[in-house]
Amino acid sequence: xxxxxxxxxxxxxxxxxxxxxxxxxxxxxxxxxxxxxxxxxxxxxxxxxxxxxxxxxxxxxxxxxxxxxxxxxxxxxxxxxxxxxxxxxxxxxxxxxxxxxxxxxxxxxxxxxxxxxxxxxxxxxxxxxxxxxxxxxxxxxxxxxxxxxxxxxxxxxxxxxxxxxxxxxxxxxxxxxxxxxxxxxxxxxxxxxxxxxxxxxxxxxxxxxxxxxxxxxxxxxxxxxxxxxxxxxxxxxxxxxxxxxxxxxxxxxxxxxxxxxxxxxxxxxxxxxxxxxxxxxxxx
Amino acid sequence: xxxxxxxxxxxxxxxxxxxxxxxxxxxxxxxxxxxxxxxxxxxxxxxxxxxxxxxxxxxxxxxxxxxxxxxxxxxxxxxxxxxxxxxxxxxxxxxxxxxxxxxxx
Numbered sequence: 001x002x003x004x005x006x007x008x009x010x011x012x013x014x015x016x017x018x019x020x021x022x023x024x025x026x027x028x029x030x031x032x033x034x035x036x037x038x039x040x041x042x043x044x045x046x047x048x049x050x051x052x053x054x055x056x057x058x059x060x061x062x063x064x065x066x067x068x069x070x071x072x073x074x075x076x077x078x079x080x081x082x083x084x085x086x087x088x089x090x091x092x093x094x095x096x097x098x099x100x101x102x103x104x105x106x107x108x109x110x111x112x113x114x115x116x117x118x119x120x121x122x123x124x125x126x127x128x129x130x131x132x133x134x135x136x137x138x139x140x141x142x143x144x145x146x147x148x149x150x151x152x153x154x155x156x157x158x159x160x161x162x163x164x165x166x167x168x169x170x171x172x173x174x175x176x177x178x179x180x181x182x183x184x185x186x187x188x189x190x191x192x193x194x195x196x197x198x199x200x201x202x203x204x205x206x207x208x209x210x211x212x213x214x215x216x217x218x219x220x221x222x223x224x225x226x227x228x229x230x231x232x233x234x235x236x237x238x239x240x241x242x243x244x245x246x247x248x249x250x251x252x253x254x255x256x257x258x259x260x261x262x263x264x265x266x267x268x269x270x271x272x273x274x275x276x277x278x279x280x281x282x283x284x
Numbered sequence: 285x286x287x288x289x290x291x292x293x294x295x296x297x298x299x300x301x302x303x304x305x306x307x308x309x310x311x312x313x314x315x316x317x318x319x320x321x322x323x324x325x326x327x328x329x330x331x332x333x334x335x336x337x338x339x340x341x342x343x344x345x346x347x348x349x350x351x352x353x354x355x356x357x358x359x360x361x362x363x364x365x366x367x368x369x370x371x372x373x374x375x376x377x378x379x380x381x382x383x384x385x386x387x388x389x
Contacts, residue, residue, distance in 0.1 A: 167367060177369050231381045233360060240366050244371045264384045269338070272294060 002179030003155070012188050015151055017054045019089040020097075020104070022164035023047065031083045041082070042070045046132075049107040049139050054085055056136065057193030066196045069132040099237040100256075103146050107139045109234035109271065112136030113225035117253070118268045124254040127217050133198070140199050141206045141222045142210065144186025145236055152178050152185075160238045166186060170239045171207075180225060182206065209249045228264065291344045292388070295336050299345070306340040315379045357385065 003011075028043050030036035045051050052070060058081065059073035060066065060095035067073040074082050092100050114134045118125065127138075148156040171181040180188075186203040195203075202222045206210035211234050212219035227245045250256075290305035290318070300323060308317040308331060316334060317327070323341075361382060368374035 056347075059289070100367070214369065228377075231361075231364065231377055233357065233364070235364070240360075240364055241367045242374065244368050244374055245377065247373060250373075255294065260380050261384055265388075268384070268388055 002175075002177060003152075005179060008178070008185075010153075010179050010203075011151055012147070013192060014183065015147055015192070016049045017047055017085065017089040018092045018100075018102075018150060019051050019086075021091045022053075024075065024086060024091070027051075027086050028083070031079055033148060037070065038074060038079075041079075042074060042132075044069050045074075045082075045086075046111075046135060046139065047104070047108055049104065049143060051086065051089060052136060053140050053143060053189075053193055053195060055082060056140075056199070057195055058085065061194040062197055065139065066198075068136060068196050068198055069130065071132060074280050086217050091276050092195055094105070096153075099149055100146065103142065103149065103236040106234045106236045107142060108227065109229040109232070110141060110222065110225050111135045111138035111265075112268050112270050113229050113263075115269060116263060117221050117225050117228075117255075119223070120259065120263050120266070121253050121255065125217055129198075129218055133217070134237065137199060137202045137218055137222050138225055140190075140195070141190055141202045141226060142175070142182070142186065142205055144182030144184070145183045145239070147189055148174060148178070163238060163241070169241070169243060207243065209246060210252070216252060216277065220246075220252045224253065224255065228260070228267070232267075290340045290342055291346060292338055292340050293346055294338055295328065295332050296340060297340070297346055298331075300324050300328075302345055303342040305342045306337060308336055308339055310334065310336075350375055358382065361385070 015267065023044060027041065030041060030044070045055060055077065056067055056073050057068060059076045063076060065072075065076075069075065100133060112135075114137055115131050118129065118131075118134050122128070125244060155178040156174060159177045161168060162168075162173050162177075163170055171183065175181040175184075183204060183206075187200065190203050192198040201212040201215040202219050205215075205219050206222045209216060209220040209223040223246055230242055302323045304317055304319055304323065307315050308321075309315050316331065316336070321327070361378065365374060365378040366372050367371045
């Protein structure tokens with residue numbers, strides 16, 4: 001039986017930041033020591049979708065400016081505030097580590113692919129976004145699934161259990177079990193945490209990019225990136241079945257099928273380096 | 285799995301004694317090392333300094349995925365695409381992803 005919307009909304013207000021102990025401790029130590037340059041801290045935080053969302057949200061809450069880059073957000077907040085957010089983040093419970101590792105992996109893969117794709121499409125893009133903004137757009141697009149796993153675990157598990165025997169898609173099953181799907185949860189969190197409009201659009205419309213008025217190109221990049229990385233095996237938990245790629249999004253980006261092999265090669269090159277140096281990404 | 289007598293590795297995984305299976309070429313087509321060159325620590329450092337990230341070496345000095353792992357990844361790939369087989373674009377995408385996976389083994 002699904003939950004009433006006010007219950008979902010109330011529970012969403014208590015969503016707290018969770019983070020993997022290894023990366024949280026590393027960031028904590030580096031800020032405490034005071035020797036790491038901002039770029040290193042940004043690189044570490046930008047591998048963690050919840051922490052990145054919270055830092056961006058805090059910066060946007062305390063300013064009239066719209067922060068879409070972690071560097072700007074962290075400079076605005078100051079390292080003391082960022083340190084406070086890092087220390088306040090909760091360790092991911094043991095039972096969720098495996099599934100959330102899949103979410104982190106998908107988020108990072110999508111962030112990288114969004115940058116690779118934007119770089120490939122640069123000559124045809126009307127609006128040019130900077131690399132950091134594109135990274136964040138890809139990283140945060142699926143916050144809703146993370147929230148579904150961490151705060152609505154029972155309902156989300158029921159939906160996943162039905163996924164194998166049912167040809168319905170995961171969003172519909174989560175909506176039936178919970179009363180709201182991952183897109184709605186993500187959009188609500190983006191509103192509560194005051195994420196900027198571009199990032200909120202990526203969360204809300206990444207499955208229907210042409211509906212993202214004003215942000216169609218960036219959302220289309222995220223949509224295509226998500227589809228490609230999931231095709232390559234970066235999936236979150238048991239939600240492993242692909243949804244069709246939106247052909248209109250491909251057309252908007254002037255992408256052809258014949259471009260995809262080169263794009264996948266570039267993506268894998270980048271991921272190999274990340275895996276080698278960070279050792280945090282595990283493909284399912 | 286296609287048989288190959290060379291392995292593509294990151295320069296950071298290279299070790300003294302490995303033998304280049306292909307020449308190392310800069311993006312501007314300038315050749316830095318010939319095929320058959322035996323790597324040394326000094327040469328590896330120089331290549332890294334020139335921004336080289338990957339090289340092809342003879343044989344398979346680093347453990348690659350086993351036949352079972354390869355077959356498992358192909359099986360998972362087919363499962364991921366199992367619900368979009370009616371979409372021609374996705375059928376083509378599956379073929380492309382599989383080709384890239386095989387190429388990068």
